[in-house]
Amino acid sequence: xxxxxxxxxxxxxxxxxxxxxxxxxxxxxxxxxxxxxxxxxxxxxxxxxxxxxxxxxxxxxxxxxxxxxxxxxxxxxxxxxxxxxxxxxxxxxxxxxxxxxxxxxxxxxxxxxxxxxxxxxxxxxxxxxxxxxxxxxxxxxxxxxxxxxxxxxxxxxxxxxxxxxxxxxxxxxxxxxxxxxxxxxxxxxxxxxxxxxxxxxxxxxxxxxxxxxxxxxxxxxxxxxxxxxxxxxxxxxxxxxxxxxxxxxxxxxxxxxxxxxxxxxxxxxxxxxxxxxxxxxxxxxxxxxxxxxxxxxxxxxxxxxxxxxxxxxxxxxxxxxxxxxxxxxxxxxxxxxxxxxxxxxxx
Amino acid sequence: xxxxxxxxxxxxxxxxxxxxxxxxxxxxxxxxxxxxxxxxxxxxxxxxxxxxxxxxxxxxxxxxxxxxxxxxxxxxxxxxxxxxxxxxxxxxxxxxxxxxxxxxxxxxxxxxxxxxxxxxxxxxxxxxxxxxxxxxxxxxxxxxxxxxxxxxxxxxxxxxxxxxxxxxxxxxxxxxxxxxxxxxxxxxxxxxxxxxxxxxxxxxxxxxxxxxxxxxxxxxxxxxxxxxxxxxxxxxxxxxxxxxxxxxxxxxxxx
Ligand SMILES: Nc1ncnc2c1ncn2[C@@H]1O[C@H](COP(=O)(O)OP(=O)(O)OP(=O)(O)O)[C@@H](O)[C@H]1O
Ligand SMILES: [Mg+2]
Numbered sequence: 001x002x003x004x005x006x007x008x009x010x011x012x013x014x015x016x017x018x019x020x021x022x023x024x025x026x027x028x029x030x031x032x033x034x035x036x037x038x039x040x041x042x043x044x045x046x047x048x049x050x051x052x053x054x055x056x057x058x059x060x061x062x063x064x065x066x067x068x069x070x071x072x073x074x075x076x077x078x079x080x081x082x083x084x085x086x087x088x089x090x091x092x093x094x095x096x097x098x099x100x101x102x103x104x105x106x107x108x109x110x111x112x113x114x115x116x117x118x119x120x121x122x123x124x125x126x127x128x129x130x131x132x133x134x135x136x137x138x139x140x141x142x143x144x145x146x147x148x149x150x151x152x153x154x155x156x157x158x159x160x161x162x163x164x165x166x167x168x169x170x171x172x173x174x175x176x177x178x179x180x181x182x183x184x185x186x187x188x189x190x191x192x193x194x195x196x197x198x199x200x201x202x203x204x205x206x207x208x209x210x211x212x213x214x215x216x217x218x219x220x221x222x223x224x225x226x227x228x229x230x231x232x233x234x235x236x237x238x239x240x241x242x243x244x245x246x247x248x249x250x251x252x253x254x255x256x257x258x259x260x261x262x263x264x265x266x267x268x269x270x271x272x273x274x275x276x277x278x279x280x281x282x283x284x285x286x287x288x289x290x291x292x293x294x295x296x297x298x299x300x301x302x303x304x305x306x307x308x309x310x311x312x313x314x315x316x317x318x319x320x321x322x323x324x325x326x327x328x329x330x331x332x333x334x335x336x337x338x339x340x341x342x343x344x345x346x347x
Numbered sequence: 348x349x350x351x352x353x354x355x356x357x358x359x360x361x362x363x364x365x366x367x368x369x370x371x372x373x374x375x376x377x378x379x380x381x382x383x384x385x386x387x388x389x390x391x392x393x394x395x396x397x398x399x400x401x402x403x404x405x406x407x408x409x410x411x412x413x414x415x416x417x418x419x420x421x422x423x424x425x426x427x428x429x430x431x432x433x434x435x436x437x438x439x440x441x442x443x444x445x446x447x448x449x450x451x452x453x454x455x456x457x458x459x460x461x462x463x464x465x466x467x468x469x470x471x472x473x474x475x476x477x478x479x480x481x482x483x484x485x486x487x488x489x490x491x492x493x494x495x496x497x498x499x500x501x502x503x504x505x506x507x508x509x510x511x512x513x514x515x516x517x518x519x520x521x522x523x524x525x526x527x528x529x530x531x532x533x534x535x536x537x538x539x540x541x542x543x544x545x546x547x548x549x550x551x552x553x554x555x556x557x558x559x560x561x562x563x564x565x566x567x568x569x570x571x572x573x574x575x576x577x578x579x580x581x582x583x584x585x586x587x588x589x590x591x592x593x594x595x596x597x598x599x600x601x602x
Contacts, residue, residue, distance in 0.1 A: 099435050225454050232449050234436040238398050239429065243502075244422025244450035289436045 022300040026081065029307040033077035034069050036311055041065050050074060071205075077307055079204045080324075082212035083265045084275055084306025088298040089216075089223055090258040091276025092283070096230040096291065097254055098162050101339050104276030105141075105262040108162070109169030111271030113144025114263040116173045116180070119193055123185045134211070137267035141259040144169050149255070199272035199325035201310055208268050219261045220299050226250060227291035234289075272306075272325045274332020279305055281339060348374030348409060348505050348534045350395060355404035357394055364390050366558035367404070372551075377528065377535040379549030379566075381542060383579055386555040388538035389430055392508045395536065396425045408506060422450035426504035428495050430511050430538075434483065441479040443494050444469055447501030469500035472527055474520070488515035496524060500531075509537040513544065546570055546594040554578055570594045 035046040048059025049066040060066040091104035105111045117140020118133050120126040126136060151165035181193045223230075229250045232240040241247045265272075283297035306324075309331070313322040350372040357365040365387045372378045380388045393399045395406055397413045406413045413421060426447065447469065448462045470476040473493040478486070486494065492515045499507060509528065513521040521541075525548040528535050539545040545552055546566040553563040556578050562569045567587075575583040575596065582599040 096436075101435055228449055228452060228454055232446055234434045234438060234443075234446065235432045236434075238393075239432065239446075241398055241418060242396055242422060242425075242427045242429075243446060244419035246418050284437065288442075289438055290442065 019296075022297075022304075026300055026304050026307070029304045029311075030074070030077045030081065033080070033307050033311050034073040036315060037068070037073060039065070039068060041069060045069075046073075075206045075209050076201050076204045076310065078209045079212050079268060080201055080306045080310045081303035082209070082216040083269055083272065084279070084302040084304070084309075085299045086212075086216045086219060086261045086265050086302070087272065087275040088279035088283070088302025088305070089219060089295060090262050092280040092291070092294055092298045093223055093230065093254050093258055094276070095280055096233050097251060099233065099236065100160070100162055101281070102163050102277065102336065103166075104274070104280075105258065106271060106273035106276060107170075107336075108144070108148050108166035109171075109173055110141050110144045110148075110259060110262045111266050111273070112170040112173035112177070113147070114138070114141040114266035115271050116140045116177045117143070117263070118267050119177050119180050123180055123189055123193070134264055134267040138260060138263040140173070141263035141266070142256075144173060145255055145259045147172070198323035199270035199328075200321075200323050201269055202321065204268065211264065212268060215261060215264045216299075219257055220295065222253070222257050223295050224292075226254060227295055230254075230291040230295075231289075270323075270325065272328055274328045274336065275302060275306060275309075277339070278328075278332050278335040281335070349407075350378075350506055350534055350536065351407045351410075352391075352395070353405050353407070355391075355394060355406060356402045357390060357399060358402055359390075364558050365394060368555075368558070368560055369404075370553055370560065370563065372534050372536060374534055375532055376550040377537065377548060379545035379552045380536060380538040380555060381540070381545050381552060382555030387558040388555055389510050390558075391555070392427060392510055392536060392538060395506075396427045396508055397421050398427070419450055422502070424505045425508065426499035426502040426506075427508045428492075428499045428510060428512055430514075432491065432495050436483075438483045439479070440475060440481050440483065440486070440494050441466060441470070443483055444479075444497045444501050447498040447503075450502065465501045465503060466497075469497040472500055473497045473524065489517060489520060492516060493520065493524070504533055507531065507533045507535045509535065511538050511540060513539065513541070542570060542575070542596045546596070547588075547591060566594050570596060 031043050031047055034050070035041045035043045045059070045061050045065060046069050048057070049069040051057050052060050052066060053070050087105060094103035094105070094108065095101055114137040117136040117138065120140070121131050121133050121136030131139070147169045148162060148165045151168060152162040177193070181190050185193060229240065229245045232243045232245045237247045279302040280294065280298045283294055283301050287293040287297045309327045310324055313324045313327045316322055316327070352368050352370040355365055355368045356363065368391060370378070380391065382388055390399070394401055395413070397406070397416070397418070400414065408424065444466045445462070448465060452458070452462065467476065470479055473496050475490065475493050475497055478490065483491065483494070492512060496509070496512055507528065512524055512528070516524060521544060525544060528537065529548050537549070549566060551564060552566050552569045554561050554569060554574065561578060562574055570585050572583055572585055575581055575585070584597045584599060586595050586597065587593070588595045
């Protein structure tokens with residue numbers, strides 16, 4: 001009830017209908033993603049192939065098509081969905097905790113930190129056999145969060161400072177990444193590393209799905225558990241504390257969570273910008289600012305956005321796949337400007 | 348319902364800001380905190396609801412040390428209206444007031460009709476019921492303040508702490524809000540700058556100067572010309588209102 005800005009339909013039937021509708025939209029987007037590509041596969045055939053694998057039916061017209069759909073495109077679409085969902089969640093959480101509409105993993109340098117960690121493991125062999133790529137990305141992301149928090153606190157801790165600190169952090173981590181690449185990488189490695197900086201879903205396979213999906217769902221569960229606490233941050237951390245929110249613990253848990261979620265995704269697909277920025281704002285526009293609705297809406301819309309961005313990246317230039325970060329930035333940068341403009345007007 | 352402070356000290360940036368304050372606020376009564384800018388009124392209120400931890404001394408609520416209470420337990424009984432409140436979030440009036448229910452709802456507990464009623468009652472009490480759907484950002488300064496007060500009322504506190512709740516309000520709403528606060532069953536501590544309002548609406552006054560209490564007691568015992576001169580550096584004459592019988596301060600300035 002309390003989330004309504006203006007009178008709206010309410011109650012569980014509507015919520016159930018909306019949930020069903022958004023899941024249907026996501027399924028449709030994934031259907032589109034698995035049917036587009038160098039070999040066009042009709043939507044019905046693509047869905048049939050997926051059905052075959054799951055339920056043992058025999059709808060798919062050909063083995064080759066079924067193989068392409070299942071082995072390449074579906075895993076890619078699912079990872080895209082998980083990444084989009086996760087990054088959007090991170091954005092929604094960070095915007096609430098830092099009380100800044102521009103906060104998100106990419107802008108705050110968390111993605112850059114994760115890239116640096118991943119590149120360090122990949123090229124320098126940092127961490128020996130113990131540290132996996134995801135582990136390296138996680139350490140990098142945590143370092144970035146710590147650096148941003150430290151810089152922002154040192155600069156007076158205002159909500160604007162955090163963005164400046166994030167800019168400084170991203171520059172630093174990107175410089176370290178470039179340093180590692182130019183000094184230690186072979187030419188071939190260096191070309192591959194571009195992928196960390198712009199994001200790519202190229203090498204994604206089923207094992208990535210088994211990592212990305214649990215992280216996205218568990219992250220959502222933890223975030224949803226803190227929905228009321230996030231609402232209470234609206235007037236600042238003192239106001240949240242006065243409403244009984246254990247501010248220190250909630251911050252630690254949720255910053256840790258965003259670092260872990262962003263790091264997992266970056267270790268798989270590189271750093272993809274602006275999803276975490278654009279999607280929560282769009283979701284807020286549709287469902288209002290209450291986190292009990294904003295978090296699930298961000299989850300689903302982030303997933304749909306990224307799946308569609310991947311489709312666009314594959315069809316925009318014929319015979320060529322653009323890095324997905326290019327597509328999200330083309331949408332995201334103007335949105336960033338619009339949000340900046342609007343928050344200036346409100347202030 | 349009893350708020351008691353015993354030799355409370357707090358310092359920040361190496362400066363003592365609250366310096367050995369001892370106070371006793373009787374259940375259901377209203378205590379006015381007055382004092383010049385920077386005398387420590389806001390800091391003291393933050394110590395009472397444990398937004399800051401005392402360096403030494405104790406704050407007790409009904410005999411329980413607040414330092415020993417979990418944050419949630421404090422929030423369930425003490426509500427604070429800060430001197431200023433701002434947000435980037437696009438909330439409307441009702442959503443802001445609904446935040447007051449946060450301590451009474453668990454992480455996953457559903458919003459109930461009792462919660463909705465508490466919100467509506469609070470909106471009515473501050474005269475903002477008709478504005479329930481208006482965006483916070485479009486409210487005037489005084490309307491924002493009334494909404495924050497409604498948020499605190501929706502918290503259904505046993506102890507209510509108000510930091511200059513009237514500083515943006517027109518005269519009618521100043522009188523209404525302070526009258527409302529005084530009638531509430533809660534124990535109230537309110538920081539005020541207007542000595543006449545403080546004298547009219549508070550059962551007791553405590554005068555802070557540089558973090559220390561320099562006078563405390565019923566308004567008629569506390570407010571006198573010598574105190575106003577020494578604490579605020581202002582010449583004044585204190586009389587009695589023939590209408591309500593409370594002290595009335597007249598400032599002696601040449602205009
Ligand atoms: N965290 C802090 N660090 C340093 N100084 C502080 C801090 N908090 C408060 N102070 C100082 O303590 C003094 C008391 O502040 P406080 O806000 O309690 O005053 P106040 O009585 O509420 O004043 P006003 O009437 O202006 O609201 C001020 O001089 C302020 O600068
Ligand atoms: Mg103050």
